[in-house]
Amino acid sequence: GQQLNQSPQSMFIQEGEDVSMNCTSSSIFNTWLWYKQDPGEGPVLLIALYKAGELTSNGRLTAQFGITRKDSFLNISASIPSDVGIYFCAGQLKDNYGQNFVFGPGTRLSVLP
Amino acid sequence: DTGVSQDPRHKITKRGQNVTFRCDPISEHNRLYWYRQTLGQGPEFLTYFQNEAQLEKSRLLSDRFSAERPKGSFSTLEIQRTEQGDSAMYLCASSLVMTGYSYEQYFGPGTRLTVT
Numbered sequence: 001g002q003q004l005n006q007s008p009q010s011m012f013i014q015e016g017e018d019v020s021m022n023c024t025s026s027s028i029f030n031t032w033l034w035y036k037q038d039p040g041e042g043p044v045l046l047i048a049l050y051k052a053g054e055l056t057s058n059g060r061l062t063a064q065f066g067i068t069r070k071d072s073f074l075n076i077s078a079s080i081p082s083d084v085g086i087y088f089c090a091g092q093l094k095d096n097y098g099q100n101f102v103f104g105p106g107t108r109l110s111v112l113p
Numbered sequence: 114d115t116g117v118s119q120d121p122r123h124k125i126t127k128r129g130q131n132v133t134f135r136c137d138p139i140s141e142h143n144r145l146y147w148y149r150q151t152l153g154q155g156p157e158f159l160t161y162f163q164n165e166a167q168l169e170k171s172r173l174l175s176d177r178f179s180a181e182r183p184k185g186s187f188s189t190l191e192i193q194r195t196e197q198g199d200s201a202m203y204l205c206a207s208s209l210v211m212t213g214y215s216y217e218q219y220f221g222p223g224t225r226l227t228v229t
Binding site for chain 1: 117119146148153154155156157158161169171204206216217218219220221222223225
């Protein structure tokens, strides 16, 4: 089946640093969603992307829909302790409008004070 | 709180028992999704409903699993004859789909199932 790869798998950063993570696939996607999940909770939607090349911000978060439609990037600026969690990308396949999303395995972020 | 709600939050059951979970989506949302998530993995799609119609089922949804959304509002997911491999977090999500659409999915807090 279709798979999404996320990198890095995990990262440890100092508070105040910027963070970059990405999501890649061999398939073409028409929508990308980025979520954050805390332990024992459901994923919380951070950013939605609908067009190739689109760059969208949500506070300190910025995400981009890759030009090739096969990847997406999430950046977090000036990290704070509450940014700790697992970040998932989810892609909707090009010919699969309105149906299920495929999720990546996640990037686990730890922020050191 | 008008978000997606799920009940129960936690369920411990013995192998072979049946369990049922409930999901209440955001009220105006016409799509409802069920996912399963195991430790260290992203959510895996199980099935989704457009109003009351179940439109797609994953191969992960074995014959022991059944989902309903009888009036196009809340949904239930039942697992019969539970197995230890069914232990996971079961997540529900909803979205609003219409012409000029928005496909963002909003998740509930999940139901953590432990089969002993």
